[in-house]
Amino acid sequence: MASKKYHHGDLKNALIQAGIKILAKEGVGGLSLRKVAKKAGVSHSAPYAHFPDKQSLIAAISTEGFKQLYAELDAAVSPYANDPRRQLEAGAWAYVQFAMNNTDTFNIMFSGVLEKEKDYPAFVESSRKTFERVVDVVRACQDAGVLRPAPAELLAVSVWGQLHGIVSLALEGQISHVVLDRFSVREIVFSALNQMVLGNPLS
Amino acid sequence: MASKKYHHGDLKNALIQAGIKILAKEGVGGLSLRKVAKKAGVSHSAPYAHFPDKQSLIAAISTEGFKQLYAELDAAVSPYANDPRRQLEAGAWAYVQFAMNNTDTFNIMFSGVLEKEKDYPAFVESSRKTFERVVDVVRACQDAGVLRPAPAELLAVSVWGQLHGIVSLALEGQISHVVLDRFSVREIVFSALNQMVLGNPLS
DNA sequence: GACAATATCTTGACGGTGTCAAGATTTGGA
DNA sequence: TCCAAATCTTGACACCGTCAAGATATTGTC
Numbered sequence: 001m002a003s004k005k006y007h008h009g010d011l012k013n014a015l016i017q018a019g020i021k022i023l024a025k026e027g028v029g030g031l032s033l034r035k036v037a038k039k040a041g042v043s044h045s046a047p048y049a050h051f052p053d054k055q056s057l058i059a060a061i062s063t064e065g066f067k068q069l070y071a072e073l074d075a076a077v078s079p080y081a082n083d084p085r086r087q088l089e090a091g092a093w094a095y096v097q098f099a100m101n102n103t104d105t106f107n108i109m110f111s112g113v114l115e116k117e118k119d120y121p122a123f124v125e126s127s128r129k130t131f132e133r134v135v136d137v138v139r140a141c142q143d144a145g146v147l148r149p150a151p152a153e154l155l156a157v158s159v160w161g162q163l164h165g166i167v168s169l170a171l172e173g174q175i176s177h178v179v180l181d182r183f184s185v186r187e188i189v190f191s192a193l194n195q196m197v198l199g200n201p202l203s
Numbered sequence: 204m205a206s207k208k209y210h211h212g213d214l215k216n217a218l219i220q221a222g223i224k225i226l227a228k229e230g231v232g233g234l235s236l237r238k239v240a241k242k243a244g245v246s247h248s249a250p251y252a253h254f255p256d257k258q259s260l261i262a263a264i265s266t267e268g269f270k271q272l273y274a275e276l277d278a279a280v281s282p283y284a285n286d287p288r289r290q291l292e293a294g295a296w297a298y299v300q301f302a303m304n305n306t307d308t309f310n311i312m313f314s315g316v317l318e319k320e321k322d323y324p325a326f327v328e329s330s331r332k333t334f335e336r337v338v339d340v341v342r343a344c345q346d347a348g349v350l351r352p353a354p355a356e357l358l359a360v361s362v363w364g365q366l367h368g369i370v371s372l373a374l375e376g377q378i379s380h381v382v383l384d385r386f387s388v389r390e391i392v393f394s395a396l397n398q399m400v401l402g403n404p405l406s
Numbered sequence: 407g408a409c410a411a412t413a414t415c416t417t418g419a420c421g422g423t424g425t426c427a428a429g430a431t432t433t434g435g436a
Numbered sequence: 437t438c439c440a441a442a443t444c445t446t447g448a449c450a451c452c453g454t455c456a457a458g459a460t461a462t463t464g465t466c
Contacts, residue, residue, distance in 0.1 A: 007431080007432055007433075007442085007443055007444070008443080008444080011443080011444085027318070028315065029318065032422080032423060032424085033423080033424065033425090034422075034423065034424080042443095042444070042445085043444065043445045043446075044423095044424095044445090044446095045424090045425075045426080045444085045445075045446085045447095046443080046444050046445075048424095048425075048426085048444095049442070049443050049444065050443090053424075053425075054423095054424065054425090103315075107314070107315045110371065110372075110375055110377070111310070111314035111315055111375075112231065112306075112310045112314055112374070112375065115230070115232065117375070117376050118376065127377060128379065131377075131379055148398070150394070151382075151385070151386075153379060153381050153382045154382055154385075154386060154391065154394055157369065157372070157378055157379070157382055157391055157395070158365070158369070158391075158394060158395040158398065160368070160372065161365060161368035161369035161371075161372055161395060162361070162364060162365045162368055162395070163368065164368035164371060164372060165363070165364035165365055165366065165367035165368025165369070165371065166360065166361070166364035166368070168313065168364075168367060168368065168371060169313075169360070169363065169364055169367060171315070172313055172314075172315065172320070173320050173321065174313070174330060174334075175360055176331065176334055176356060176360070178356050179354075179356045179357055179360055182354070182357075183354075183357060188357065188360055188361075191353070191357055191361060192360075192361040192364060192365070195351070195361065195398060195399050196398050211414080211415080214414080214415085235451080235452060235453085236452080236453065236454090237451075237452065237453080245414095245415070245416085246415065246416045246417075247416090247417095247452095247453095248415085248416075248417085248418095248453090248454075248455080249414080249415050249416075251415095251453095251454075251455085252413070252414050252415065253414090256453075256454075257452095257453065257454090
């Protein structure tokens with residue numbers, strides 16, 4: 001469709017999608033504006049009509065990552081609307097899965113690749129929305145006596161941080177083989193989460 | 204000393220130190236082999252006599268970071284050899300402080316900048332040694348009934364992961380202002396750690 | 407001490423990068 | 437219809453990592 005017009009039609013999105021693919025295939029180090037442009041079939045500086053600089057494209061890709069993360073989180077959690085314990089379990093695992101299945105996207109979202117997050121409102125908003133979903137689950141767990149009483153947002157940072165830390169260390173190869181030889185990532189994650197859970201443990 | 208010889212004398216270390224300074228001043232994005240070389244007073248490809256490539260220099264800088272982290276951790280923990288609870292408290296806070304005072308070093312150590320960690324034995328060893336120190340503290344806490352019984356390495360991953368996750372999110376600006384308006388990073392960290400601690404809370 | 411092997415460092419080149427300026431082309435609104 | 441704005445191309449610039457060739461210093465051996 002619209003194969004060879006001078007104007008692309010939807011270049012901005014095409015660039016984002018091309019960027020996502022290159023990121024997945026070649027990693028953060030392999031992501032260049034020029035490759036993205038070539039993949040989208042335009043000249044090397046066409047992207048500047050839609051993004052003021054490379055950071056801005058990275059922000060857009062990261063934002064897309066957050067939307068996907070939110071969607072997967074929500075999809076994992078929604079089926080258990082009246083079972084907070086399972087919501088916590090499913091949501092946590094969805095987060096870990098997302099990180100492990102989209103290593104490089106996870107990286108640009110969370111690893112300082114984007115230098116001035118605050119400058120990108122869409123990024124901030126999509127990340128805020130994701131956090132809100134976590135807070136929802138935490139609050140439900142508190143109401144059901146699955147998590148201890150505490151300011152929900154504070155507890156949410158704790159839970160999210162726990163997941164985020166473990167999966168980050170795992171992706172970095174920083175988890176000792178002494179541990180990895182004996183436990184799966186799933187076991188490590190749930191072992192950690194269970195420290196926070198009151199009553200019956202997760203699995 | 205030895206100001207203008209053709210041979211530098213200790214270029215390898217000079218390059219690492221120059222790299223550390225540039226990293227601290229200009230961030231990961233500003234770290235280039237050529238700048239490092241210039242700062243050390245040598246030509247742009249002199250580094251190749253000591254490092255096969257840029258990744259290798261990054262590995263050396265990261266290794267230095269781990270040594271510093273280990274030193275600070277050890278210094279914080281050692282004074283309380285017979286008070287495991289305070290060891291945990293002091294060690295945890297030292298970790299967080301290191302991350303916040305050396306943002307960019309922390310970044311290259313843990314954020315996927317180094318792509319094949321396994322290829323750098325010194326890096327792996329210095330990171331392993333740091334983890335061992337954490338395990339020591341965790342074991343002492345278990346013996347004293349401060350942390351629950353469990354495989355010490357597994358619990359150590361949990362504790363380390365918790366700290367690492369929270370401080371990583373904080374550095375990325377991912378912690379909601381709703382939380383930051385009400386709690387300091389120290390409060391967030393200890394609130395999280397206290398979920399793991401049996402008996403009297405930390406502070 | 408002489409000399410060869412080796413380690414260290416310089417110079418120069420290559421392709422790839424982000425970014426900018428100038429100009430071409432297309433689109434949309436007055 | 438016509439012009440302003442949006443979009444895209446071409447060409448240039450400085451910077452980057454890396455490599456090859458050669459200069460210079462150090463070290464080990466006789």
